[in-house]
Amino acid sequence: MKRFLKNGIALSKLNPARKVGIKLFLFFFVFVLLMVAVVGVSSYVKSKEIVKEEVSQASQGTIVQTRARLDMLFKQYDDLATSFMADRELSLAIIGIVLNSTDQEVDPESLTAYEDQIKHMVYTDDNLVGITLFDLNGGTLSKISKAGTVKNIEQAGDKVWFKEALEREEQVYWIDMSRTGIHDPSTTPTFGVIKYLVEQRAVVLLELNIKAIQSQLDDLEVGGSGQFMILSVQEELQYHSDYELIGSKSFVHIPADDSGAPLLSGSEEVVDEQGQSQLVVFSRSEHTGWYVVGSFPVDDLVKNTKQIRDFTIGALAISALVAIALSLVIVRMIASPLIQLRNLMNEGATGNLAVRIRPGSQDEIGQLGESFNQMMEQLDQLVRQTHNTARQVFDTSTSLSDASKSIALSAKEVSTATEEIAGGAATLAAEAERGSGATAAIGEQMGEVIELNAQMGKIADEVQRASDTGTASMKELIARTMATEEITRSMVEKIEQLKTSTLSIRSILDVLESMTKQTNILSLNATIEAARAGAAGKGFMVVADEIRKLADQSKQNIEVVGQITHSIQSEIEETVGVLSKAAPLFREQLNSVHDTEATFGDVKKHMNEFADKLDETIRSVHELHLCERMLTEAMGNVGAVSEQASAASQEVASLASQQQHAGAGLVEISDHLSELSLSLKEALNRFTLNKSDSEAVE
Known part of the structure; x- marks a missing residue:
């Protein structure tokens, strides 16, 4: 009894509006006194009447x-x-x-x-x-x-x-x-x-x-x-x-x-x-x-009815003492478990998901404790799964960042190669112009062929050296063109791999989105349970609301990552389309280079025949005139091919520059994805898990 009185004194110092125990105590106390007073006063009044x-x-x-x-x-x-x-x-x-x-x-x-x-x-x-x-x-x-x-x-x-x-x-x-x-x-x-x-x-x-x-x-x-x-x-x-x-x-x-x-x-x-x-x-x-x-x-x-009034006053005093004792017992049976549950819920609201309430009675309060333990267990598993998913997203974003950097480096090399091709094409065009000038000089000095036979020999030697140089340049151009084609093919393969990686990211985002929906459903159920618990479930409702906010934030982050991934897929598809268009151009460029090489072979052959038949030059003026026409046409073809090669190399350089920009964009996207995964991991680190669960998450 002394213990109950001490509890009653302690309860009287609390705010009744915020303590369910005091509310129960006051309600039961007032109810008993009111019922006794109503019965006594009613009896007194009725007896008087x-x-x-x-x-x-x-x-x-x-x-x-x-x-x-x-x-x-x-x-x-x-x-x-x-x-x-x-x-x-x-x-x-x-x-x-x-x-x-x-x-x-x-x-x-x-x-x-x-x-x-x-x-x-x-x-x-x-x-x-x-x-x-x-x-x-x-x-x-x-x-x-x-x-x-x-x-x-x-x-x-x-x-x-x-x-x-x-x-x-x-x-x-x-x-x-x-x-x-x-x-x-x-x-x-x-x-x-x-x-x-x-x-x-x-x-x-x-x-x-x-x-x-x-x-x-x-x-x-x-x-x-x-x-x-x-x-x-x-x-x-x-x-x-x-x-x-x-x-x-x-x-x-x-x-x-x-x-x-x-x-x-x-x-x-x-x-x-x-x-x-x-x-x-x-x-x-x-x-x-x-x-x-x-x-x-x-x-x-009615003087005799005053005995009823006196009896009512005595009954009120006795009822007050009984009501106090019974109220304190009820407060101890109901309010104490609710206070313990409130404290654990407040601790859970701070992020400690390892708290559990000890099983007690089998009544509604005990069932509420079991529901609290189940909720905290589910939240613990949810946070653990989210930890694993965040780690997978971080690993994927790291791989994506490495692939993007590799693509950017390859694009830079392709751009350098195309610049060299453009330089070779310009050199070839210059050589073609020089060949055209030489044939023009041959036409002008046709009348002096005999006198300038020795000079013709020198000129033939120079033409032969120029032809050798052109042939070597064409071989180098062929090698670089083939290397460019190989790089382009490799780049297409890597982009396909990147596309596959983005699809994997998309599937992971779908899983995360499903998990956020489940989290929202779980928080809604928790809110309903808290509403059923009335004032005792306010703390529980706060935890459910925090979980719902975390799920909404995760959903927003997933939507942002999904949008970024979709943008990456779109840019990858555009890059694949551009490279698909560039591949035929590389093949056409390669064919043109082979034709030019063949032309240089013909020039070398003719120049060898010209050297062999230098003594018959005079007699073969007409044949030389014909050869001069053929040479002029060949030089024109070489110039046209050189211009085409230059244009193709400029287009390849433009594509390589676009590819380089796309690679830089992929790097930024992957970095942003890494930041989001780190932010998600930091948010999840607020929660304290069970020892076995935390080891699994690590």
């Missing part, structure tokens, strides 16, 4: 019975007032008093007959204070009270109750309670009933003592500080145990129905002058219109 309802129903019955008893009392005096009209002797006496009386004096005979009957009524009824007879102007014709006979007392014409009696004619009117008496001073409160005797042309007032009502209420039992009272329609007190309050406004308000008329009976809870809640039950009298009201303090009614 039940007690109030039962008291209200019981009190309603008491009030109705009391009101019925009072109505019997009120009906008794209603009937007594009506008897002044129904009793013939009494009615004749009243008529005699009214008809035979003057302003100064009442008829004695009629008055005596009337008062004899009235005295019997007053003295035999303890509730009656007195009976007064008025004329229609409010003058007192007779007043009999327990205090004795009174004549010619105060006029009542201006009294409200007198006017109300005249307006009601034959109906009785109940006069509200007066603390000092209705018609004359009294030491006790009185109330009365007044009736207009239409036939007798008089008004009779029966004044009653408050004890008439009090006697009906004394035998009623009221628990605690409850009390009974009577209210008028204006909600003024007509009866109260404290006589001083009679006539004052009551705190009770009689509710009205939908039409606005006051209810005949009912109950409600109100607040009295002291601020205490009172349960008020009321019922209206049929005769007087007054309300019989019972008022009961709610606190007295």
Whole structure:
């Protein structure tokens, strides 16, 4: 228990919004307390309502019975007032008093007959204070009270109750309670009933003592500080145990129905002058219109229900202690494994893929740990495969760079060879021009052939030497042309090999692209698992997001390498096309060189014959003229062939220059590919693998 309390104190210092353990602790703690509080308060409130309802129903019955008893009392005096009209002797006496009386004096005979009957009524009824007879102007014709006979007392014409009696004619009117008496001073409160005797042309007032009502209420039992009272329609007190309050406004308000008329009976809870809640039950009298009201303090009614409230408070305290203990147990069972998993995920997010969680329970948290271990194992294998692929890409880019440099070197040699071919062609053209000049000189000096026979011999020797030189140059040109053709063929083969290497690179890029797709799928699955884990999978989601970003970066790098490889393939195909066009030109150049060599052989042969038949030159002038024409044509052919060779060599030089530029481009591409592979390797070095895996990657 002490350990749980220490854990609870430590948890209280943390941020609840970021700790699932504290959330669970608070949720369970608040839930238990809330449930106990709801049950306790509901029980307390419901018990109060039940007690109030039962008291209200019981009190309603008491009030109705009391009101019925009072109505019997009120009906008794209603009937007594009506008897002044129904009793013939009494009615004749009243008529005699009214008809035979003057302003100064009442008829004695009629008055005596009337008062004899009235005295019997007053003295035999303890509730009656007195009976007064008025004329229609409010003058007192007779007043009999327990205090004795009174004549010619105060006029009542201006009294409200007198006017109300005249307006009601034959109906009785109940006069509200007066603390000092209705018609004359009294030491006790009185109330009365007044009736207009239409036939007798008089008004009779029966004044009653408050004890008439009090006697009906004394035998009623009221628990605690409850009390009974009577209210008028204006909600003024007509009866109260404290006589001083009679006539004052009551705190009770009689509710009205939908039409606005006051209810005949009912109950409600109100607040009295002291601020205490009172349960008020009321019922209206049929005769007087007054309300019989019972008022009961709610606190007295529900005082026994306070035990439920006290029990609820004690249950809340015990529940709080139990909730704390159970909450700490739940926090230890759920929050601790989640915190451990979060820490391992944060460590994995830094690149350490060798972290693993120890297997624990077989519930959802244990399954989450197993899923974490499987994810880290798959990430470990993925990084290892990516390491191997990056190494293969680096090796391939190194081979590509070497091949590109070799192609660039070969292109440079071809360019040098073509320049030499161009120089040889220029020399051949110059020699052809010199031959043409020599034949022209022969034509001009044909007439001097005989005289210049010796010079002809020298010239023949020079022509023979020039022919030997041309033949040697043509042989050298043939050798270089064949070497150029061999170099071109070798270059085509190397370019084909380079094309094959680029295809291999393309297949490797396809494998890398497939691996990035698998990585994206794996990261998506990891994100889904993290979302299922809720707040506990946030760190897991960060790792998945980092893996997805790495996969996207690898995909972008692979696309860049693919574009570069595609560009290399395009340039290789263009180079192969150009070399394919250059091969026939080399063959044509070789044939032309062979023709030129044959021409030089003919020239040598003719010059040998010319030397042998130098003595027959004169005789063979015409033959010499023909030979001169043949020589001129041969020189023209040699010049044309030389020009063709020069043009071909220039085209070959241009192709060699393009090949050299293409080789330089391949070198740059291969260098860029090497940089990308090194960058990928550096990115992968951020991850820490298992010892066996890291050794395999190395």
